[in-house]
Amino acid sequence: MSDETGTGTPSGNSATPGPRPEEIRFFGTTWVDHSGTYALRRAAVCVGALVAAAAGCFVLRFAYQGLAVANVGSFVNILVVGMFAICSALAFTRAWGGFSKRPDPEQQASLRGFMAIGFIGVLLAHALRCLTEAPGEGLYRQEYEEAREQYERRSARRAGNPAKKKQQGKKRPKG
Numbered sequence: 001m002s003d004e005t006g007t008g009t010p011s012g013n014s015a016t017p018g019p020r021p022e023e024i025r026f027f028g029t030t031w032v033d034h035s036g037t038y039a040l041r042r043a044a045v046c047v048g049a050l051v052a053a054a055a056g057c058f059v060l061r062f063a064y065q066g067l068a069v070a071n072v073g074s075f076v077n078i079l080v081v082g083m084f085a086i087c088s089a090l091a092f093t094r095a096w097g098g099f100s101k102r103p104d105p106e107q108q109a110s111l112r113g114f115m116a117i118g119f120i121g122v123l124l125a126h127a128l129r130c131l132t133e134a135p136g137e138g139l140y141r142q143e144y145e146e147a148r149e150q151y152e153r154r155s156a157r158r159a160g161n162p163a164k165k166k167q168q169g170k171k172r173p174k175g
Contacts, residue, residue: 018155019147024134031134032144038134046130053123060084060120084117091118095125099136 021029026045030038067077094103094115115122129135 018151019144021144022140024136024140027134027137031137031140042130042134045135046127049123049127049130053120053127056120056123084120087114087118088121088124089118090121091115092121092125095122096129099125099129100139102139 021032023029024031027038027041030036030041064077064080067080091114094111097103126135
């Protein structure tokens with residue numbers, strides 16, 4: 001959630017002060033009001049993630065065939081298949097969980113290699129999430145609404161000129 005205040009609605013069309021929503025990759029800020037080509041973008045991201053996952057499986061198939069040609073043995077073949085299967089499953093669950101809560105940056109950095117090995121799981125998580133919403137939309141929406149509420153409360157408390165309120169409270173004695 002951006003702490004900046006400025007002019008612009010989520011779409012950027014009119015002047016409303018307050019917090020600005022964070023942009024989501026491929027969606028910008030259209031996730032706030034589902035404006036423009038939001039639905040088309042969601043479908044494109046879903047299809048793109050599925051195509052990328054299929055291409056990744058195709059590349060892994062060639063790698064597995066390379067191991068078979070090299071005749072490294074069944075133990076190594078099982079280890080490689082197991083490694084990609086387990087890493088993909090765990091990367092799927094980490095990516096899916098990252099859509100509903102902010103991940104720890106240090107932990108995210110330490111798992112970068114693990115997530116790269118399980119890239120198929122990450123792509124599948126993105127494709128499945130796009131069926132219901134933009135990936136991370138629920139988290140960003142919750143943070144944006146909380147920021148808007150806080151902004152509204154702060155601006156309601158600061159309404160008006162406090163000096164005028166003090167003058168109105170003091171009444172001159174008639175006499």
